[in-house]
Amino acid sequence: MAEARPCSIADALAIVGEKYSLLVLREVFFGVRRFEAMVRNIGAPRDILAARLRRLVEAGVLEKVAYSRRPLRHEYRPTAAGLELQGVLHLLRQWGDRHLTGTPPVVFDHACGAPLEAVVTCASCGRPVEPGSQTAHFQVEGWGMGGRRPADETAEAQSSPSQAVLG
């Protein structure tokens, strides 16, 4: 297999993109931090969930903390890096609410008192980040918008600009 596009999304998904990983984070954010309750609420096989938890702890997304010494019992708490992923879950939840689910199973209020509708905005101007409002600058030599350069057989790859507006 040839080398894939260098990409922080792919790197992030290698940590949190496995099946059940983001659902583990959902439970942790809901305050469910013990293995048995996670198994029950997520509906995942125990061995797979245990592997996901190990991976998330190794990657610094969760912290495994003993809450009892005799018998020894652990719970999982989100790290600061883990908490940063709350936004991803809000966006996926809203997308599911809009396009897939009948009645939203969970709704949120924001601290301001309004029903929470999470929007992705630009930290600088405060306006929404919408299709057509973003220009990508590709930093890795040889990898442009269309993929690897110098190009091979496709017209797409032949014109692989290192800068372009996202559609």
Next chain:
Amino acid sequence: MAEARPCSIADALAIVGEKYSLLVLREVFFGVRRFEAMVRNIGAPRDILAARLRRLVEAGVLEKVAYSRRPLRHEYRPTAAGLELQGVLHLLRQWGDRHLTGTPPVVFDHACGAPLEAVVTCASCGRPVEPGSQTAHFQVEGWGMGGRRPADETAEAQSSPSQAVLG
């Protein structure tokens, strides 16, 4: 396996949470819309990528459009529902940039001219959605913050409020 928590995140991940699915969206947003180029840029097995594309088309995230009739050739374009997922990719990219990747492989400018830092804000008050600023209201009878009620063996499940602030 017992019934899992009713959840729009889980529903969304059933569509876009399989390995490679979000990388397909990344390529489509970069303007890479043909199968061969996606295989090359994602580094995914052809049969798996073909299955992911079918699923994304069935779910209404991508549209499969013929761009040539003789020979018959197709490309994949994002639907409006697909474009809504750009924010998820920005957040994952930034998280990877911050925590995993050395030099960001791609950086973005926003239309306002500033380097793009995407933040999740409340549509009503415009302030960031941060840990501790969100109250969840659980809508499905029997499923609260801690999981299913009436509770079983764990203390967590025994107190499963239908409303709580997200940590």
